[in-house]
Amino acid sequence: MVKKFKRSIVQCLSSILMNANIAGFWRGKIYTGKSKNLCLPILNCYSCPGALGACPIGSLQVSAGCSTYGISFYVLGFLVLMGVLFGRLLCGFLCPFGFIQDLLYKIPFPKLRIPQKLDRGMRFGKYLVLAFLVLLLPLLFADSYGSTIPYFCKYLCPAGSLEGGIPLVSMNKPLQATVGWLFSWKMFVLAVVILTSMMIYRPFCKYLCPLGAFYALFNRFSFYRYYIIQNKCTGCGLCSKVCPMNVETMKTPNHAECIRCGMCKNKCTQNAIQVKKIRNFKEEHYEKIYKK
Amino acid sequence: MITKMKLQFMQCSILFLAVIIMVIGIINQEYESVFNKAINICLECIGIG
Numbered sequence: 001m002v003k004k005f006k007r008s009i010v011q012c013l014s015s016i017l018m019n020a021n022i023a024g025f026w027r028g029k030i031y032t033g034k035s036k037n038l039c040l041p042i043l044n045c046y047s048c049p050g051a052l053g054a055c056p057i058g059s060l061q062v063s064a065g066c067s068t069y070g071i072s073f074y075v076l077g078f079l080v081l082m083g084v085l086f087g088r089l090l091c092g093f094l095c096p097f098g099f100i101q102d103l104l105y106k107i108p109f110p111k112l113r114i115p116q117k118l119d120r121g122m123r124f125g126k127y128l129v130l131a132f133l134v135l136l137l138p139l140l141f142a143d144s145y146g147s148t149i150p151y152f153c154k155y156l157c158p159a160g161s162l163e164g165g166i167p168l169v170s171m172n173k174p175l176q177a178t179v180g181w182l183f184s185w186k187m188f189v190l191a192v193v194i195l196t197s198m199m200i201y202r203p204f205c206k207y208l209c210p211l212g213a214f215y216a217l218f219n220r221f222s223f224y225r226y227y228i229i230q231n232k233c234t235g236c237g238l239c240s241k242v243c244p245m246n247v248e249t250m251k252t253p254n255h256a257e258c259i260r261c262g263m264c265k266n267k268c269t270q271n272a273i274q275v276k277k278i279r280n281f282k283e284e285h286y287e288k289i290y291k292k
Numbered sequence: 293m294i295t296k297m298k299l300q301f302m303q304c305s306i307l308f309l310a311v312i313i314m315v316i317g318i319i320n321q322e323y324e325s326v327f328n329k330a331i332n333i334c335l336e337c338i339g340i341g
Binding site: 039178 | 310311318331336
């Protein structure tokens with residue numbers, strides 16, 4: 001319970017620190033300081049009045065057109081670096097939109113259990129979003145001046161609507177006059193994500209988030225990883241039962257979907273799930289036992 | 293199946309590659325395009341245009 005509370009504190013602090021330009025919220029203006037040269041390692045809209053850094057997914061899309069190589073090496077290198085160091089730990093502990101979804105799921109509301117096959121299929125959605133909306137479409141449809149539409153931000157991103165759209169439009173009168181069908185569409189997407197977040201744990205992270213998809217590619221190789229200590233594990237399966245991302249922790253402790261929330265680790269009565277590296281430990285030891 | 297040696301090799305290779313890619317991006321001053329986008333309100337992001 002205390003450990004779970006600690007994660008919420010980290011998430012809360014991270015959300016505040018990354019959006020610390022509080023004055024921007026009532027002025028209806030965004031921050032324009034030098035720190036916006038830097039990308040944040042999580043999905044946080046750079047048009048949020050409080051944002052101190054740039055959104056990596058937004059930056060990746062806009063740089064597709066203007067970069068000589070079709071992709072920003074600066075942003076890509078940064079994301080790979082974060083991915084290999086932390087994997088999806090960033091989703092579980094630092095992402096403000098993930099934190100909002102965590103809070104929404106705590107609201108007493110009928111919870112929905114998606115059938116396993118459908119759930120697995122839908123999880124590919126985020127890879128499609130990454131491949132098409134974030135990488136391919138901005139690259140293919142960039143004009144001769146190098147400007148391109150950030151398709152993901154424009155048509156899908158609920159974080160931009162919540163963190164940027166609502167505060168800016170409500171405080172900035174010239175923007176209010178320009179609101180049209182696109183704003184209505186984005187509010188609809190946001191409403192759907194909010195509603196489903198009360199019924200399903202982190203639906204946006206599971207099915208749509210391109211940054212989650214990117215970090216998921218590195219989860220198996222990241223420096224921050226989970227280990228199952230073979231001689232401590234009794235195979236009770238409690239870790240898999242409590243996992244909100246539906247990961248079978250004892251079989252695949254470093255599964256692409258694991259956001260390192262630590263629920264399995266906290267629940268394990270044998271302390272068999274560990275983070276630190278163990279000498280001479282081979283990850284496949286435990287997998288072998290379960291394949292028998 | 294990943295052995296400890298293979299895993300460490302992969303981790304270090306990816307880490308090295310990431311740093312190289314990022315340094316190339318910094319040398320090309322790609323952070324300027326990130327900055328220019330981030331200091332202006334992104335109308336697409338907030339659902340205006």
